[in-house]
Amino acid sequence: GAVVSQHPSRVICKSGTSVKIECRSLDFQATTMFWYRQFPKQSLMLMATSNEGSKATYEQGVEKDKFLINHASLTLSTLTVTSAHPEDSSFYICSAKQSSSGANVLTFGAGSRLTVL
Amino acid sequence: AQKVTQAQTEISVVEKEDVTLDCVYETRDTTYYLFWYKQPPSGELVFLIRRNSFDEQNEISGRYSWNFQKSTSSFNFTITASQVVDSAVYFCALISGYSTLTFGKGTMLLVSP
Numbered sequence: 001g002a003v004v005s006q007h008p009s010r011v012i013c014k015s016g017t018s019v020k021i022e023c024r025s026l027d028f029q030a031t032t033m034f035w036y037r038q039f040p041k042q043s044l045m046l047m048a049t050s051n052e053g054s055k056a057t058y059e060q061g062v063e064k065d066k067f068l069i070n071h072a073s074l075t076l077s078t079l080t081v082t083s084a085h086p087e088d089s090s091f092y093i094c095s096a097k098q099s100s101s102g103a104n105v106l107t108f109g110a111g112s113r114l115t116v117l
Numbered sequence: 118a119q120k121v122t123q124a125q126t127e128i129s130v131v132e133k134e135d136v137t138l139d140c141v142y143e144t145r146d147t148t149y150y151l152f153w154y155k156q157p158p159s160g161e162l163v164f165l166i167r168r169n170s171f172d173e174q175n176e177i178s179g180r181y182s183w184n185f186q187k188s189t190s191s192f193n194f195t196i197t198a199s200q201v202v203d204s205a206v207y208f209c210a211l212i213s214g215y216s217t218l219t220f221g222k223g224t225m226l227l228v229s230p
Binding site: 034041043044046049091095105107108109110111113 | 154220
């Protein structure tokens with residue numbers, strides 16, 4: 001079946017540094033990928049929709065300069081948390097939509113837990 | 118606009134009990150998809166089921182069963198003879214039209230031995 005790899009699974013960084021999270025579709029092409037954020041004991045909130053070869057579409061309230069998204073190929077999207085602060089600590093999950101699928105099939109990565117000290 | 122409501126924040130049962138997780142959705146679209154995902158403590162989302170709006174047939178997969186009722190806009194999930202390994206947060210989700218996937222707030226299920 002379709003597999004989405006997310007890396008790193010855990011990252012701890014100092015305040016003020018930038019952190020990059022990768023989301024790869026391993027055995028399918030994904031023209032569209034989605035980035036979610038999940039705070040403890042809360043639901044997943046969509047941050048942005050990443051389209052291959054074009055700018056990401058951000059949800060209301062999400063700072064695009066803070067959360068840089070790049071979708072340079074059909075199998076890779078990256079989320080960079082710039083100048084991270086403790087309030088950015090969260091669980092980030094990506095999902096990928098198979099290009100060949102017209103039936104809203106999304107595959108999720110295993111998530112990346114970011115802790116900013 | 119679309120919305121998913123999971124009214125049960127947390128459910129605790131003892132092993133072997135049956136448990137039903139409720140999900141009520143709202144959408145103006147006639148074509149939509151409903152999902153259930155399991156999120157164990159490790160964090161990854163495990164896909165359980167997808168159901169489209171034209172298929173109201175209930176589904177059973179092992180100890181899991183789903184009851185889709187368009188008349189009440191509900192898509193409830195039942196675990197029969199629950200096990201400790203079923204302990205997780207369960208999310209119901211909806212996608213319709215050109216919208217993105219909307220998740221409910223999740224129900225934490227705790228199954229104790």
